[in-house]
Amino acid sequence: MAFEGLTERLQNTMRKLRGKGKISENDLRETMREIRLALLEADVNFKVVKDFVKKVSDRASGSDVMEGLNPAQQIVKIVDEELTEMMGEQDVPLNKSERIPTIIMMVGLQGAGKTTTAGKLANRLKTDNNARPLMIAADVYRPAAVDQLVQVGEQIGVPVFERGTDIDPVEIVREGLAQAKADHNDYVLIDTAGRLQIDEQLMDELANIKELANPDEILLTVDAMTGQNAVATAEGFNDKLDVTGIVLTKLDGDTRGGAALSIRAVTGKPIKFVGEGEKMTDLDVFHPDRMASRILGMGDMLTLIEKTQRDVDEKHAQEMAQKMQENTFNFNDFLDQLEQIQKMGPLDQIMKMIPGMANNPALANVNMDPKDMEHLKAIVYSMTEQERIDSDVLNPSRKRRIAAGSGRPVQEVNRMVKQFNQMKKMMNQISNGNMGGMEQMMGAMGGGSGSGLGGRMQKLAMNQMSRRIKKNKRKRIKKNKKR
Structure with missing residues (x-):
């Protein structure tokens, strides 16, 4: 981060x-x-x-x-x-036109991730708003830029209007807008050309596209890893185009983050989205209050909950919750949970959203290597169906066979089985409304449950979780009565 x-x-x-x-x-x-x-x-x-x-x-x-x-x-x-x-006090939504289509013009320097961001935003609009976006490939200068946008469009199932690289970008946008009107697309995203640095030719072209398209939103894509250069870039584009918002990319990279803190204060323009990852789903609304909490190491439970709701199947989650409550959670379910967690992104990023976890000394020496997940899965794959369902049958000879089959040391198998049983016990306590299990788990991770701001946020998160569990429990009881 x-x-x-x-x-x-x-x-x-x-x-x-x-x-x-x-x-x-x-x-x-x-x-x-x-x-x-x-x-x-x-x-x-x-x-x-x-x-x-x-x-x-x-x-x-x-x-x-x-x-x-x-x-x-x-x-x-x-x-x-x-x-x-x-950073702006509150999140700022996308501008939306009263008439369709809403036109979004993507601008930025070459290499900032503009084309990928256009795809991520189109995917978000399609998924969250049930929209029918169209992307226009107006970058005719960067090698393979048009092909890249076409591939992104195919990946997310969004049409791309392109005329190759021999047509004037303004004409491509004109024809693309006509196509969007004919097809009744409710959003149009124009992927414009970038440069290695701001120059007059680029700005004149972008100004001409702006005059033609009259966009509702001009989103400047800025690479967070460029530091103060990101602020200078934002000022340059804003002076010429009067941008309406900023998308900060590569926020998960090895960067000091100063651009995110400076860019709103210097330009007066809101950061609307942040990109943290390479998947098409890795674009999040920028919440200044949540980002401030993360910077101060107080976690970001709201984003974690939203991420879970987006990436984890609701029906599947309810089935898991019922298994935890009935104490029938087994290694097959554990395997499912590992795969669900992997969908949400790198484990170290997820951990830092939990209050008290960011830069926590207790986690300083914890290796968050993604390979560890694969090792755990290999151990489970090496178990028989009986061993996955009933961990009590795992005697020393079976563990040695599993270790040999997974290519992992027997000590690692022992440790995983022990931790699984502990986790299963705590999950059962939590699912039955005993939040002492959650406090015990948070304490074991070094989060604590003190009276400080971080402690209060943990208690708030636990109370929210407790209410959600009880609500789901009442729903199940009501549903069973109807049967």
Whole structure:
């Protein structure tokens, strides 16, 4: 995740504050200094850092904070609120035309992921809004750009209008819009040309396409890994085209993340989407408040829940919940769950959405290698059907046979079976409404359940989970009575 370095620095700073009963003016000055350095190291714009630190310092130095209860906790809250405000306070939806089609013009430098993002957005509109989008291939300069968009369209089942590379891009857009009108497409996404850097020829062409298409949305695709160059790029495109929103790509890459924090403050334009992954489903609405929570290591349970609902089959999840409650969860089900988790993305990213997990010392030495999932699956595949259903039959000789069949050490098989049985026990406790099992599991992962902001978010998440489990339980009872 882009903000790991910043998250670690800010968490360490806040941890020092929490260790103090009272906070002096010197403590506050040192904290502000650490925050300033953390943001600058994350490549946040200097002026943005200066304004941010002043706002936090002014709010935190008041007597209500310094002399009140839990001043450290109040300062964390202030930092969280100011980070959220810096990034835009709330998510901003796509502009939608009163008449069809809604026209979205995708712009950006070459290599920012513009074509892939156009496909991801078209897929999102088709899946979530039941829309009928059309993509127009208007990038006639980059080698294979048209072919790439056509392949993306085939992958997601969205039509692509293209006329090759020998036609003027403005004419391609004109004909593409006529096609969309004839086919009654409700969204049109125009994939325009990029350059390695901003130049007049590119901008004049984009301005001509804008004048013709009169787009409802001009989305600038920005590579988060380019740091402050991303902000300069955004300013350049905005000055010429007056962009309506920004899509930040490669936020899962090895980047310091400063662009995400700076770009809204510098340009005044909202970040509407973020790309974190290579799959066509890896495009999420940008929520400033959730991003601020992630940066401060407080997790992002709402996004995790949404991701689960999107990537995990609802009927399948209900069946699993019933098996957990009836204590019939077995290794076949475990195998299904591993595959469901893999659909959601890298495990380390998922873990960091859980309050208290981001940069948690307890996870510092945990290897989140995707191969570990495959090793677990290999162990289960090496079991007989009886062994998968009833783990009690797994005696030492059977475990040795499984180890040989999966190519894993017998100690690894022993460890997995032991952890499976522990997990099965805790799942049964949770599914029957005993949240002590969840607290035990969170405590084992180092999350804790203290009175701090992270602890309160964990309790909130557990309460939400508890209510959902009880609601599903009532539904099943009602359904059985009707039968």
